[in-house]
Amino acid sequence: MSQVSHLVGTTCPFLRILAKQLVTGGGTSLLARNAALLSEKCPHLLQHGDSPQDVLAQLSKQLNEDGHVGTNAIPSTSSSFPASSSSSFSFPASHNASPENARCAGGTSCAVPGCANSREHESPKLKAVSGITSSSVNQMASSSSPSRSITSERYEKSFASVVSSIQSEGRYRVFADLERKAGEFPKALFHQNSGESTPPIFNQSGNKNSAIDSSTSTREVTGWCSNDYLGMGQHSSVLAAMVRSIYSCGAGAGGTRNISGTNHHHILLERELASLHSVEAALSFTSGYVANEAVLATLPKIIPGLIIFSDAGNHSSMIEGMRLGRAPRYIYRHNDLSHLEELLEQHGGGMDTPKLIAFESVNSMEGTVAPLNKICDLADKYGAMTFIDEVHAVGLYGDTGGGVSERDNCSSRLTFITGTLAKAYGVQGGYVAGSAAMIDAIRSTAAGFIFSTALAPSLAAGATASVKHLKSSQVERAVMHARAYQLKLLLHSNGLPMLPSESHIVPVLVGNASKAKAATDHLSRKHGIYVQPINYPTVPRGTERLRLTPSPFHTKEMLYEIVAALIDVWKTLDLPFCTTMASDSVPPGAVYPYNGPKLPSLHMALAQDDVLISQLVSGLGVPKYRKQLKMSMENLSVSSDDRVAEVAKGGCL
Ligand code: PLP
Numbered sequence: 178m179s180q181v182s183h184l185v186g187t188t189c190p191f192l193r194i195l196a197k198q199l200v201t202g203g204g205t206s207l208l209a210r211n212a213a214l215l216s217e218k219c220p221h222l223l224q225h226g227d228s229p230q231d232v233l234a235q236l237s238k239q240l241n242e243d244g245h246v247g248t249n250a251i252p253s254t255s256s257s258f259p260a261s262s263s264s265s266f267s268f269p270a271s272h273n274a275s276p277e278n279a280r281c282a283g284g285t286s287c288a289v290p291g292c293a294n295s296r297e298h299e300s301p302k303l304k305a306v307s308g309i310t311s312s313s314v315n316q317m318a319s320s321s322s323p324s325r326s327i328t329s330e331r332y333e334k335s336f337a338s339v340v341s342s343i344q345s346e347g348r349y350r351v352f353a354d355l356e357r358k359a360g361e362f363p364k365a366l367f368h369q370n371s372g373e374s375t376p377p378i379f380n381q382s383g384n385k386n387s388a389i390d391s392s393t394s395t396r397e398v399t400g401w402c403s404n405d406y407l408g409m410g411q412h413s414s415v416l417a418a419m420v421r422s423i424y425s426c427g428a429g430a431g432g433t434r435n436i437s438g439t440n441h442h443h444i445l446l447e448r449e450l451a452s453l454h455s456v457e458a459a460l461s462f463t464s465g466y467v468a469n470e471a472v473l474a475t476l477p478k479i480i481p482g483l484i485i486f487s488d489a490g491n492h493s494s495m496i497e498g499m500r501l502g503r504a505p506r507y508i509y510r511h512n513d514l515s516h517l518e519e520l521l522e523q524h525g526g527g528m529d530t531p532k533l534i535a536f537e538s539v540n541s542m543e544g545t546v547a548p549l550n551k552i553c554d555l556a557d558k559y560g561a562m563t564f565i566d567e568v569h570a571v572g573l574y575g576d577t578g579g580g581v582s583e584r585d586n587c588s589s590r591l592t593f594i595t596g597t598l599a600k601a602y603g604v605q606g607g608y609v610a611g612s613a614a615m616i617d618a619i620r621s622t623a624a625g626f627i628f629s630t631a632l633a634p635s636l637a638a639g640a641t642a643s644v645k646h647l648k649s650s651q652v653e654r655a656v657m658h659a660r661a662y663q664l665k666l667l668l669h670s671n672g673l674p675m676l677p678s679e680s681h682i683v684p685v686l687v688g689n690a691s692k693a694k695a696a697t698d699h700l701s702r703k704h705g706i707y708v709q710p711i712n713y714p715t716v717p718r719g720t721e722r723l724r725l726t727p728s729p730f731h732t733k734e735m736l737y738e739i740v741a742a743l744i745d746v747w748k749t750l751d752l753p754f755c756t757t758m759a760s761d762s763v764p765p766g767a768v769y770p771y772n773g774p775k776l777p778s779l780h781m782a783l784a785q786d787d788v789l790i791s792q793l794v795s796g797l798g799v800p801k802y803r804k805q806l807k808m809s810m811e812n813l814s815v816s817s818d819d820r821v822a823e824v825a826k827g828g829c830l
Pocket of ligand 1 (some may be wrong): 464465466467469492494537541565568569598599606607
């Protein structure tokens with residue numbers, strides 16, 4: 178008979194979970210009840226003629242001897258899935274039902290939270306890239322007597338070959354060594370090592386390698402790509418709240434929320450977030466990424482048979498969550514509601530089939546805004562739930578910062594609202610908000626929530642202060658929108674190929690990874706402007722871009738500076754302009770098909786600046802800003818696809 182410790186440890190998630198339940202007090206009757214299921218779940222364990230009872234007896238014996246079942250615990254809450262209660266074994270229902278999960282019995286993959294195999298979901302991609310397979314790794318490990326250095330050299334080669342293939346495409350990522358300066362946003366200190374093209378290299382004792390890093394000078398740069406959209410990361414009320422909580426509660430949360438990590442600051446934050454979205458409850462996570470991934474991965478287990486309809490532009494955190502959840506998924510073209518409806522008709526399975534439509538309100542790379550109420554209409558028509566990522570909208574849209582759902586008055590029509598505390602709120606963390614029953618279910622089952630140490634109390638306190646501030650203050654978001662509007666006018670009138678964003682995000686198309694990198698190096702070295710190039714896989718190849726995010730702290734002079742710098746970059750790198758240069762006013766119809774009211778001239782828009790801002794500060798300018806924003810949105814009606822196609826052809830619209 179096989180060794181049970183081996184069986185438990187590596188090949189049969191069913192057995193692992195059963196073992197865990199035995200250890201946590203399931204009793205021997207659990208063994209008897211599950212003997213029949215064993216042959217279905219783990220047929221390979223019975224290959225040598227052992228009966229299920231034999232294997233389970235071995236398991237019981239092994240547990241008595243070892244007193245543990247390995248390192249990957251599963252949530253004790255798994256027994257709370259309603260659909261699984263009829264089965265003697267408490268797998269989540271979808272685990273039993275889905276064909277993909279049925280493969281779990283063969284030991285290849287498993288979607289159960291905490292299952293040992295869940296890490297394998299990523300491995301095929303890595304193996305394919307690196308050229309290392311598990312058998313070659315095993316060979317390396319067991320071959321006669323390879324010295325440690327030869328073995329690690331082989332791995333090192335694999336790491337290096339992945340990087341060199343990324344480099345050859347010109348999309349090697351360099352993280353600038355920046356030091357933000359509190360109180361001087363958007364300025365930062367740029368630490369220059371051997372040049373912008375190489376990452377800092379550290380020697381074995383952790384110090385920067387001085388042979389490579391001979392120059393350690395710093396210079397000041399103006400940041401134009403921060404997601405701290407409103408500079409709240411330096412707001413005095415946020416800093417004060419964080420410092421106070423560090424001195425009152427200490428540094429870390431002290432554990433997962435399940436164990437000892439729930440802190441009063443988490444409760445206060447979650448109340449504030451529920452009230453922000455006018456919903457019953459909210460749950461905080463360690464990041465927006467984790468919130469999206471954890472909720473979407475868990476949903477198909479809570480709602481067996483779920484079918485997901487996902488926008489093509491969705492963020493990787495949503496995609497990874499949906500992949501982990503393994504529900505059937507249909508992808509509709511970005512914000513294309515006729516395509517969504519077509520898919521709902523064809524694959525939705527009727528009103529009674531559980532469905533979810535998943536999308537972002539503001540798309541982070543295109544700057545487009547989803548038509549929320551129309552999506553909710555479709556959800557009502559086809560009996561679907563809705564999942565909205567408001568990561569690039571919370572704090573920025575709506576009268577209290579509740580996002581596009583607040584602006585469009587449809588928070589109550591949405592099932593799941595996720596957001597981040599790291600962008601407009603300037604701190605860190607993520608959340609999901611919605612009904613109390615939904616939050617309770619996620620809290621009880623989502624692995625990304627259960628098994629990760631809670632947010633540090635200081636982060637929760639800082640985020641609470643930021644949310645509270647932006648609930649009542651309009652100034653930051655209003656001035657930020659005014660700046661975005663002005664920047665769009667300036668880029669537009671100078672023929673720089675801006676993608677038609679409807680939001681505060683201003684993408685400027687380059688269309689080539691190496692040139693996007695060269696453009697940002699030039700901006701940094703010659704003009705003291707820091708912008709990160711956006712390359713594949715963040716955006717499709719051929720649509721590489723600079724993504725500008727004006728804040729309320731970017732002055733009128735800074736707007737002029739960046740536009741002049743971009744003109745210089747475009748000329749230096751011989752990138753295509755879209756219109757004749759240096760026009761003073763926006764030429765309606767000359768570039769974009771435009772039928773709306775006449776836009777103000779650039780001089781007018783910028784001369785109004787100080788007046789506008791003082792009006793905004795006193796709250797009087799808000800309706801005016803809305804009107805301006807609406808006009809700018811109407812004006813930018815060319816689709817990104819058209820713009821990309823034109824630039825690819827070497828021309829411009
Ligand atoms: N959703 C979208 C659309 C994002 O762009 C991002 C991050 O950039 C996230 C989620 C993740 O949020 P966080 O940065 O809080 O992890």
